[in-house]
Amino acid sequence: MKKILLPLLGIALAFSFTGKKLLPATIAAGVNAKYPGAKIKGWEIVNDRYKIKITADRSKEVTWFSTDGKWLRTEKHLGLTKDLPAAVKHGFRHSGYADWKIDDISEVSSPDEPLRYRLDIDNGTQLDSWHYDAFKKEVLLYFDRNGVIIKKTGA
Incomplete structure (x- = not known):
């Protein structure tokens, strides 16, 4: 036992x-x-x-x-840009950030605000001599369902 x-x-x-x-x-x-x-x-x-x-x-x-x-x-x-609504993809392509890299995509919902999409993007193409993104700028873009930028934070 x-x-x-x-x-x-x-x-x-x-x-x-x-x-x-x-x-x-x-x-x-x-x-x-x-x-x-x-x-x-x-x-x-x-x-x-x-x-x-x-x-x-x-x-x-x-x-x-x-x-x-x-x-x-x-x-x-959201794992891929294909998961975004067409209007949001169109809004991003015409936002002035189309050549930036999308790092992360989220669909954000809350009881007080309408559904929105957050794209975490950066321009990580400017490398220093060690090939590190030393000059990288990061931006968070928030789009509504119609593909309109409703908020931007960062650079």
Whole structure:
């Protein structure tokens, strides 16, 4: 009996020290209500808000909730420019940044603002002697559904 209990006790202790904490019940209820069936991959508290990584409908998303369980926003990762609506692709091609490199694309939704698309872009073509993007400028462009730039941050 001791031969069975000791290994089980060791496994239980190992899992108890992995550092994974349960999401508070109010936050978990909010996530389950907004994204039924989503799998929570991890979470952390950032500036008094819960940042929760989930997978829902085969997509990776980061969703934010307030401490009282209210949904604040969700950022859905889009892997390729082909996943963007045609109007947003057209808007980017005619934005003055068409020759810049797209590093990341996200679809951003929130209860207070209309759906928007964020493109993280850079002009990483200016290399120094070590072939490092020392002179690179990074910009975040936000487009609405119609392909109009509604916000720009960075260079």
